[in-house]
Amino acid sequence: MSADFAFTVTKTDGRARRGRLRVAHGEIETPVFMPVGTRAAIKGLTHDHVMALDPHIILANTYHLHLRPGDELIARAGGLHAFMGWERPILTDSGGYQVFSLSGQRTISEEGAAFRSHLDGSLLSLTPESVVDVQARLGSDIAMIFDECAPWPAERSVVEMAMERTLRWARRGRDRFLEVQAGRVPGLARATPGQAQFGIIQGGTDPALRDRSVSGTLGIGFEAYAIGGLSVGEPVDVMYDVVGHTAAQLPEDRPRYLMGTGMPDDLVECVARGIDMFDCVLPTRNARNGQLLTKNGIISIKNARYAEDLSPPDPECACPTCRRHSRAYLRHLYMVGEMTAATLNTVHNLHFYLDTMKAIRNAIEFGIFDQFRQEFHRTFSRRQVQ
Amino acid sequence: MSADFAFTVTKTDGRARRGRLRVAHGEIETPVFMPVGTRAAIKGLTHDHVMALDPHIILANTYHLHLRPGDELIARAGGLHAFMGWERPILTDSGGYQVFSLSGQRTISEEGAAFRSHLDGSLLSLTPESVVDVQARLGSDIAMIFDECAPWPAERSVVEMAMERTLRWARRGRDRFLEVQAGRVPGLARATPGQAQFGIIQGGTDPALRDRSVSGTLGIGFEAYAIGGLSVGEPVDVMYDVVGHTAAQLPEDRPRYLMGTGMPDDLVECVARGIDMFDCVLPTRNARNGQLLTKNGIISIKNARYAEDLSPPDPECACPTCRRHSRAYLRHLYMVGEMTAATLNTVHNLHFYLDTMKAIRNAIEFGIFDQFRQEFHRTFSRRQVQ
Numbered sequence: 001m002s003a004d005f006a007f008t009v010t011k012t013d014g015r016a017r018r019g020r021l022r023v024a025h026g027e028i029e030t031p032v033f034m035p036v037g038t039r040a041a042i043k044g045l046t047h048d049h050v051m052a053l054d055p056h057i058i059l060a061n062t063y064h065l066h067l068r069p070g071d072e073l074i075a076r077a078g079g080l081h082a083f084m085g086w087e088r089p090i091l092t093d094s095g096g097y098q099v100f101s102l103s104g105q106r107t108i109s110e111e112g113a114a115f116r117s118h119l120d121g122s123l124l125s126l127t128p129e130s131v132v133d134v135q136a137r138l139g140s141d142i143a144m145i146f147d148e149c150a151p152w153p154a155e156r157s158v159v160e161m162a163m164e165r166t167l168r169w170a171r172r173g174r175d176r177f178l179e180v181q182a183g184r185v186p187g188l189a190r191a192t193p194g195q196a197q198f199g200i201i202q203g204g205t206d207p208a209l210r211d212r213s214v215s216g217t218l219g220i221g222f223e224a225y226a227i228g229g230l231s232v233g234e235p236v237d238v239m240y241d242v243v244g245h246t247a248a249q250l251p252e253d254r255p256r257y258l259m260g261t262g263m264p265d266d267l268v269e270c271v272a273r274g275i276d277m278f279d280c281v282l283p284t285r286n287a288r289n290g291q292l293l294t295k296n297g298i299i300s301i302k303n304a305r306y307a308e309d310l311s312p313p314d315p316e317c318a319c320p321t322c323r324r325h326s327r328a329y330l331r332h333l334y335m336v337g338e339m340t341a342a343t344l345n346t347v348h349n350l351h352f353y354l355d356t357m358k359a360i361r362n363a364i365e366f367g368i369f370d371q372f373r374q375e376f377h378r379t380f381s382r383r384q385v386q
Numbered sequence: 387m388s389a390d391f392a393f394t395v396t397k398t399d400g401r402a403r404r405g406r407l408r409v410a411h412g413e414i415e416t417p418v419f420m421p422v423g424t425r426a427a428i429k430g431l432t433h434d435h436v437m438a439l440d441p442h443i444i445l446a447n448t449y450h451l452h453l454r455p456g457d458e459l460i461a462r463a464g465g466l467h468a469f470m471g472w473e474r475p476i477l478t479d480s481g482g483y484q485v486f487s488l489s490g491q492r493t494i495s496e497e498g499a500a501f502r503s504h505l506d507g508s509l510l511s512l513t514p515e516s517v518v519d520v521q522a523r524l525g526s527d528i529a530m531i532f533d534e535c536a537p538w539p540a541e542r543s544v545v546e547m548a549m550e551r552t553l554r555w556a557r558r559g560r561d562r563f564l565e566v567q568a569g570r571v572p573g574l575a576r577a578t579p580g581q582a583q584f585g586i587i588q589g590g591t592d593p594a595l596r597d598r599s600v601s602g603t604l605g606i607g608f609e610a611y612a613i614g615g616l617s618v619g620e621p622v623d624v625m626y627d628v629v630g631h632t633a634a635q636l637p638e639d640r641p642r643y644l645m646g647t648g649m650p651d652d653l654v655e656c657v658a659r660g661i662d663m664f665d666c667v668l669p670t671r672n673a674r675n676g677q678l679l680t681k682n683g684i685i686s687i688k689n690a691r692y693a694e695d696l697s698p699p700d701p702e703c704a705c706p707t708c709r710r711h712s713r714a715y716l717r718h719l720y721m722v723g724e725m726t727a728a729t730l731n732t733v734h735n736l737h738f739y740l741d742t743m744k745a746i747r748n749a750i751e752f753g754i755f756d757q758f759r760q761e762f763h764r765t766f767s768r769r770q771v772q
Contacts, residue, residue, distance in 0.1 A: 039718075039722045039724055040715070040719075041726040042726075043725065043726070044725050044729075046435070046706070046729050046730060047706070047711075048435070048438070048706060049434070052434070068718065068721065069717075069718040069721070073693065073694060073714070077694070077696055077714055077715075083712075083714070083715055083718075084711075084715055085710040085712075085715065307455065307459065308463070310464075320433070324433055324471040325470075326463070326471075328455075328463055328469070329469055329470055331455075332425075332454065332455040332469075333425075333426075333427055335454065336425050336450075338425055338427045338429065339430050339725050339729075340427040340429070340430065340431060340432055342725065343430075343432050343725075343729070344432060347432070
C-alpha cells in the first residue's frame with residue numbers, strides 16, 4: 001500500500017462505518033460524497049463557492065481531461081491540483097464509463113478501447129496501461145482502473161465477459177501502476193508520487209459474478225475497492241441488494257466506493273450496507289435543470305407556484321443560497337436564463353448532499369444511525385414537495 | 387431634493403472631483419463605476435462574489451424587469467433590494483435606451499413608446515409617467531427619466547427632435563415623480579420612499595443642442611443630471627469633447643453621470659472632464675467573451691499562446707481569479723465551455739474597473755490625478771497584450 005494511503009474505521013453502527021481516509025493531499029472523513037468536477041471545475045462554481053461547501057475530496061474525469069486540455073499539458077502545469085488551483089484530494093475515474101456511454105463509435109478489444117473523439121472525430125484509444133499513465137500525469141490522489149461496464153439489462157454472458165475482461169485489465173492496470181509508482185517508467189511525469197489505485201468490482205446484478213469479481217480483484221490487491229456497473233438503469237432494490245451483497249465481501253480495513261450513485265436516499269441506504277465513498281452528477285446536473293433537493297423532497301423551481309413565494313428554497317437549510325434568496329428570486333433567475341440560477345441551485349444541492357453526509361457521520365458516531373435512517377425516510381421523498 | 391439624497395464634493399483636482407453621494411440605501415464614494423445587473427443579477431456572479439468586489443452601487447434595467455418578472459411582482463416582494471437580496475444602493479435606468487435599441491417593432495409618439503415584447507410579442511408601452519411608476523415599484527435609490535436617444539450618425543433635425551421630446555418627457559416625468567414621492571398616487575407601491583430622480587441631457591454631438599438640453603433640464607430641476615446619447619458609435623474624441631462641454635455646464639454641487647460608458651481609458655478621460663458616475667456592460671460582457679481587461683491592455687484568453695501560460699491573467703492584480711488561477715486554466719475552462727470561465731473572467735474585469743476607480747479616487751484625493759492619468763495611458767492600450 002502507498003505510504004500516503006491509510007484508512008481507519010473509527011466506529012461502526014450495524015454495517016454502517018465511520019472512518020478516516022488519508023491520501024496524498026489530505027484527510028477525508030467517511031462516509032463521504034465527492035462532488036463531480038468533470039473538466040477540472042465543478043460546473044457553475046468558483047473556488048470560493050467550493051471552499052464554502054467544504055468538500056473533503058472532489059472527482060474529476062480522466063476521459064474529458066485526456067481530450068481537453070490533455071494530461072500531458074496538465075502534467076507540465078504540475079498536475080491537476082496545481083492546474084486548477086485545488087489543494088485538497090482528488091479522485092479521477094478511469095474513463096471507462098465515458099468510453100462506453102459517451103462515444104458513438106467505439107471498438108472494445110482485449111487490448112483496450114478505440115474510439116473517435118466526440119470533439120473532432122480523431123481516432124483515440126485507452127488501454128488499462130494508458131489510463132494509469134494518464135492518471136499519473138493528472139496526479140490525482142486516487143486513480144481508478146480501466147474497467148468494462150456491462151449495460152443493463154444484458155445477457156448473463158455479456159455481463160460475465162465484461163467482468164472477466166475487467167479482471168484481466170485490472171491485472172494489467174495494477175502491474176503498470178506498480179511500475180509507475182516505482183519510478184520505472186522513464187519519461188512519465190508523476191504529479192502525485194503517493195497516488196493510490198482502486199480496483200473496480202463488476203458483475204452486473206448477478207451475485208455469483210460479483211463474487212468472482214471480488215475474489216479476482218482482491219487477489220490482485222489494490223489500495224481499496226469500488227463497486228461499478230450499478231445505477232445504469234436497474235431497479236433501486238436490485239441495486240441495494242447488489243451493494244449489500246458485494247460490500248459485505250470487501251475488506252473491512254479498506255474504504256468501499258460505490259461509483260456514480262445516487263439520490264439522497266441511496267446514500268443513506270448504501271451507507272447502511274457498508275459503503276464509505278460516493279460520487280454522482282445528480283446534485284449538480286439537477287441544479288442546472290432547476291431541481292432543488294431538500295430533506296422533504298424535490299423543488300422544481302420553474303413551477304409557477306413559486307413565482308411569488310418569498311420563503312427560502314429550504315427553510316431549514318443553512319447554505320448561502322437559502323440564507324439569502326427566495327424561491328421567487330431563484331425562479332426569476334431560472335426563467336430568464338441567468339447563469340447565476342445554475343450556480344445558486346448547485347450551491348444548495350451540493351450543500352444538501354454534503355450536509356446529509358455530515359449528518360450520517362454524526363449519526364454513526366453517536367450510534368443512532370438506524371434512527372437517523374428512519375427519520376430520513378420519513379421526511380424525504382423523490383417526488384416534488386407539496 | 388429628497389431628504390435621503392446628498393452630495394458633497396470633498397476634493398477637486400483640475401476638473402476631476404472626489405465626492406460622497408448619499409442615497410436611501412447608503413453612501414457612495416465618487417467617482418464610481420456601477421456594475422450592471424440587468425435582470426436583478428450581475429451575470430455569472432452570486433452575492434458572495436459581488437460583495438467581495440465591494441461595489442458601492444449597482445445598476446438594474448427597468449425594461450427587462452418590467453417584462454420579467456414584472457415590477458408589480460417585485461413591489462409585492464418588497465422592492466428590488468428585498469427581491470434580489472441586495473442591501474446597497476441601486477440605480478435603475480428608464481428603459482428608454484432598451485426600447486430604442488432592443489425592440490424590433492416600436493412606435494415612438496409624443497405620448498411615449500409602444501412596442502412588442504421581445505418575449506411573446508404582446509403589445510406594451512412605456513410613457514414618461516409609467517416608467518416613474520415602474521421604478522417606484524422597483525424601489526431603486528436612483529430613478530432615471532424616460533428619454534429618447536437619437537442614433538449616430540443622424541440629421542441635426544432628428545437629434546434636435548429627440549432632445550426636445552426628451553425635455554417635454556422630463557417635465558412630465560418630474561411632475562409624476564413629485565406626485566409619487568408626495569404619496570399622492572393611491573395604490574402605487576413605493577418600495578423606497580427616499581428615491582431620487584436624475585434628468586438626462588440629450589443633444590447628440592451638437593454643442594448648441596446640448597446647451598439647450600442642459601438649460602431646459604436644469605430648469606425643471608432634478609436631484610442630479612446624466613449625460614445620455616453617447617457611446618452610440620461616435621468617435622471617442624467626439625465623445626470626450628461632448629462630455630467636457632456638457633459636464634462643465636452641470637451644477638457643481640450635484641453628481642454627473644455619464645451613461646453607458648466605457649473602456650477603462652474612457653473612465654479616466656471622463657473623470658478628467660468632471661464625471662462622477664459611470665456604468666457599462668463592457669467588463670461583464672467582454673468577460674463572457676473571454677476578454678480580460680488589464681492595466682496593460684486586453685487578454686483574449688482563447689488565444690493558443692495562453693494554453694500553457696501558468697502566470698495569472700494580470701500578475702499585478704489582487705482579484706480572486708488572478709490570485710488563484712493561471713491563464714492556462716482560464717483558457718481551458720473557456721475552450722471547453724465551462725460557465726465557471728465566464729464567472730472567473732467577470733470577477734477579474736469588474737475588479738479591474740472598481741480598482742481603477744479606487745485608484746482614480748486616491749489620485750484626486752492626493753492631488754496627483756494628472757500624473758495618474760499620464761501613467762495610466764502610458765501602460766494601458768485597447769489592443770491585445772503583447
